[in-house]
Amino acid sequence: MTEQAAMDGPIPLTILTGFLGAGKTTLLNRLLSDPALADTVVIVNEFGEIGLDHLFIEAVDGDMVLLSSGCLCCTVRGDLVAALEDLVAKRDAGTVSPFRRVLVETTGLADPAPILQAALSHPYLVTRYAIDGVVTVVDALNGYATLDEHSEAVKQVAVADRIALTKSDLLTDATRPEYGRLRARLRRLNPAAPLLEAAAGEATADALMGAGPFETSGKIPDVAAWLREEAYRDAEGDGHAHDHAHDERDQDSHDVNRHDSRVRAFCLTTDRPVPMAALDMFMTLLPSAHGAKLLRMKGIVNVAEQPDRPIVLHGVQHVLHPPVALPRWPDADRRTRLVFITRDLDESFVRRMWDAFTGTPAIDTPDRAALMDNPLSLRRG
Known part of the structure; x- marks a missing residue:
């Protein structure tokens, strides 16, 4: 640690969490x-094979780190520690723009307990960072059902220092x-x-x-x-252990696209511009x-009618937010x-539907024609 770093004191570290689609x-x-947050480094974690969140974060005065290793409650924990260590090393060396705060935006499936334990107990990080609050975002429309169905959401709320309620309007x-x-x-x-x-602007x-x-x-006793x-697991050297019911084939190596045996992340892509009518039909059906x-859907679409202005889509379960056209x-x-x-x-079900509506050759012509005549014929999966 440099003399200047010691004089500056620990860097405030804020954790921004909340379930999928809450509005983080x-x-x-x-x-x-x-x-007030101009000199902030943002660390974005994403769950899945292709990261998109960093595309939707507007210009930041500072730096941004994208951790795309998957589930932050498991595999990305080591990456987070490494990223935080690397940041202060570069800050000390003057190879990055000066920053005064770090903000970690977790994936919506994150269990925050391992993150907190790492930041609170790592022998080096505790000398350079100080957790300056956990902010949890809760969806006013879907929040109650989410708490019923997902233990991660309960933990995210329970550890929070501030709770931001979104979509109350x-x-x-x-x-x-x-x-x-x-x-x-x-x-x-x-x-x-x-x-x-x-x-309400609060x-x-x-x-x-x-x-x-x-x-x-x-906080409720469960938090401690x-x-x-998590401290016990650290002592046992089991950095990837957690509560979730990964199936047996995940025990030796964690699949970053799987949070448990029922939750999957995947990405649909195409090089072809997508006609707006086909996109509307797919996103309606x-x-x-x-x-x-559909725990979460987000994406960027090359629309055939306006190829220079992509459309951004966001959806949470039955709620599909109005598409937004980007200027570029x-x-x-x-x-x-x-x-x-x-x-x-199942991913294959969604992919077949996507291929049918976009005209991708992956689905054979008879199936595509049958689906276009009767879209509800694929109501299984």
Whole structure:
């Protein structure tokens, strides 16, 4: 450690987490537009074979690191430690732009306990970084059902120092009572964390950052237990062990596209421009038939009618957000890329449907013609 680094003190490290589709990247873009976060390094973790989130994060004054090794509760933990070590080494050497804060945006499937344990106990990281709060993003529309179905979401809420509620502006008279139940449930899971509504302008950089050193006091007892469990696993040298029910063939080597035997990540791509009519049909049929199994869908599409202005798509289960046309391509890759994270939905089923609607040769002509005549014939998988 250099003398200047010692004088500067530990670098604040904020963890931004929240389940798939909660709105982490949207909130992150809003936060990074605040001058107070100008000198921030962002580390983005993505679950799956092709990373796209970094394309949707707008220009940052500083650097951005993309960790694409997969599930942050498992394989990316070592990569995160290495990335944090590398950052301070380059900062000390003056080979990167000076930064004053690091923000880690986790994948939506992340169990935050191993991340916290690594940052709290690593003998070198604790001298260079100080956890300055865990911010958890919760979807006002789907949050209650997500807590019912996914243990990761419960942990993300329980460890939070701040909870940012998104999409409350989309509530209706029919969904508002469940939102009230969601807020009450969040209070039970984490009595001390403030609930801040992003749509109301409450989830600002000032409100979310600067929570101070991470403490288990004020949180439910499970949080301390989870951290003790991770410490025990570290002592046993079992860095990849965790609660999730990986099937037997995953025990020797973890598949980065598999979080458990029911959750899969995959990417559909094509070099051909996609007609808007075909895209509309695909994006209408798939959520209507299998929305509950679509944990997350996001992508960038080369639309035939406007090849210089790609369309960005975001969807969570049955909810498909209105497509947004970008003014230009964010990088040199002009392929259409759609990333899916599904539960109990076979990749081959989605791929066959995609091939049929886009005219990709991977599906034979009779099947394509039959599907176009009767799209519901593929309602299985």
